[in-house]
Amino acid sequence: MLQTDVLIIGAGAAGLMCAATAAARGRRVLVLDHANKAGKKILMSGGGRCNFTNLYCEPSNFLSGNPHFCKSALARFTQWDFIGLVAKHGVPYHEKKLGQLFCDNKSSDILELLLAECSDAGAEIRLNTAAQSIEKTAGGFHLYSDIGEIACQSLVIASGGLSIPTLGATGFGYQVAKQFGHEVLPTRAGLVPFTLTDPQLKALCTELSGTSVEDCRVSCNGQSFVENILFTHRGLSGPAILQISSYWQPGDTVHIDLLPHIDLPEWLATQQRERGNSELKTLLAELFTKKMATLLVDAWFSNKPLKQYTSTELKAIAEKLSDWQLVPAGTEGYRTAEVTLGGVNTDEVSSKTLESLKAPGLYFIGEVLDVTGHLGGFNFQWAWASGYAAAQYV
Numbered sequence: 001m002l003q004t005d006v007l008i009i010g011a012g013a014a015g016l017m018c019a020a021t022a023a024a025r026g027r028r029v030l031v032l033d034h035a036n037k038a039g040k041k042i043l044m045s046g047g048g049r050c051n052f053t054n055l056y057c058e059p060s061n062f063l064s065g066n067p068h069f070c071k072s073a074l075a076r077f078t079q080w081d082f083i084g085l086v087a088k089h090g091v092p093y094h095e096k097k098l099g100q101l102f103c104d105n106k107s108s109d110i111l112e113l114l115l116a117e118c119s120d121a122g123a124e125i126r127l128n129t130a131a132q133s134i135e136k137t138a139g140g141f142h143l144y145s146d147i148g149e150i151a152c153q154s155l156v157i158a159s160g161g162l163s164i165p166t167l168g169a170t171g172f173g174y175q176v177a178k179q180f181g182h183e184v185l186p187t188r189a190g191l192v193p194f195t196l197t198d199p200q201l202k203a204l205c206t207e208l209s210g211t212s213v214e215d216c217r218v219s220c221n222g223q224s225f226v227e228n229i230l231f232t233h234r235g236l237s238g239p240a241i242l243q244i245s246s247y248w249q250p251g252d253t254v255h256i257d258l259l260p261h262i263d264l265p266e267w268l269a270t271q272q273r274e275r276g277n278s279e280l281k282t283l284l285a286e287l288f289t290k291k292m293a294t295l296l297v298d299a300w301f302s303n304k305p306l307k308q309y310t311s312t313e314l315k316a317i318a319e320k321l322s323d324w325q326l327v328p329a330g331t332e333g334y335r336t337a338e339v340t341l342g343g344v345n346t347d348e349v350s351s352k353t354l355e356s357l358k359a360p361g362l363y364f365i366g367e368v369l370d371v372t373g374h375l376g377g378f379n380f381q382w383a384w385a386s387g388y389a390a391a392q393y394v
Helices: 013-024 040-048 071-076 079-088 108-121 172-179 199-207 239-245 264-274 280-284 290-300 311-322 378-391
Strands: 002-009 029-032 051-054 093-095 100-103 124-126 131-137 140-145 148-157 184-190 212-220 223-231 235-237 254-257 324-326 339-344 362-364
Touching (some): 002 172, 013 029, 013 108, 029 108, 029 148, 040 051, 040 108, 051 079, 071 378, 079 108, 131 172, 148 172, 172 339, 172 362, 199 235, 199 290, 212 239, 223 239, 264 311, 280 290, 311 324
Parallel strands (some): 029 124, 148 362
Antiparallel strands (some): 051 100, 093 100, 131 140, 140 148, 184 339, 212 223, 212 254, 223 235
């Protein structure tokens, strides 16, 4: 039987961070993952460039049933700590926008950094190895796996959520949590595109598929994000849509201000005064693409020279463009979701140690917990911080 001090299930961002840090403390660490490669989600993140943290990371950037839970770990391993690790390994990076830090080259730079840290500290990683069942013992845990039986003092669940199953995501972590008496809060896809079924809306989005509109304000349930939106064949995507999807519930109305940086009533009044012979389509083509301006006017308004509109009609045009209201049919689900909302109830886990309050020696880190970050490097920062925090105690 294999014996180890710390057994970590999951060789993703949180698991590898925890492994390297715990091994550096002198603990014998073994990491298991059923996938054939470590860090698959790291490799595909950020369009292959890995948005590994955010300069402006704050607890307010996270959703959780207990909004205070993430504060302790985030304070003990900050974005600056991870940036220091990136600098130590000489990984070139840049700020894209809004504090989002990306690799200059490719995501594998971050994975190789983590694997090097694990190797240097002596942590062992076994891939293509699934955990089959777990039992609590007097001295810790007994696990049955593809490589036989393993005994450990501390067991860390870093197996992630349900998002992007093609990368190997499973509900294993939730099963373990339930086995040891934990409540698992309802899970759903987060940071995910919306789908639309309304025929007119669907037709508009299909016609505009691939068109991006910069810096729209998208709002729902008291939350707003100003970022790009992207029209797709199935509906709407882009950073602002992904952000608001985490706050949306089925049936909710989403409000989109297509031109939040323009005072539209004033702009339209000025255009009517100075360029009254110009058609609405022509003028809107200065704010959107020509195709989008044409399609919006055809779908929502009547097209005529601006001087022919009444003040009431101009007001209605301004209101529609600054408060486009739609009810998504749903989302694209876990297939394309970047994260899983919900998860292990954090009220039953120590915010200091990440240890289960129900089963001593059992730890939960990363996405399996009910902590979900905004888009922009925040979920990776939670992985680094929670993995580091748990590693001090395993």
